[in-house]
Amino acid sequence: MSYPTIRKRLDKLIQKVQVSDRKDNDQVMQLINQLEKEGKINQKIAETVVSEYSKSLNCLIVE
Numbered sequence: 573m574s575y576p577t578i579r580k581r582l583d584k585l586i587q588k589v590q591v592s593d594r595k596d597n598d599q600v601m602q603l604i605n606q607l608e609k610e611g612k613i614n615q616k617i618a619e620t621v622v623s624e625y626s627k628s629l630n631c632l633i634v635e
Contacts (some may be wrong), residue, residue, distance in 0.1 A: 605618070
């Protein structure tokens with residue numbers, strides 16, 4: 573493999589890790605988890621919201 577190919581793959585991996593870190597520290601994600609813990613929303617709704625929100629964050633990754 574050439575250096576540019578390896579660099580491009582490494583850059584994509586770095587972006588995915590950064591998005592993952594952002595998800596862990598994201599206030600929206602924390603709010604949804606808190607609402608679920610308090611019983612204000614059920615687990616299925618929380619999972620759906622988190623899943624859709626995660627998809628929106630992943631679209632920020634430039635391919």
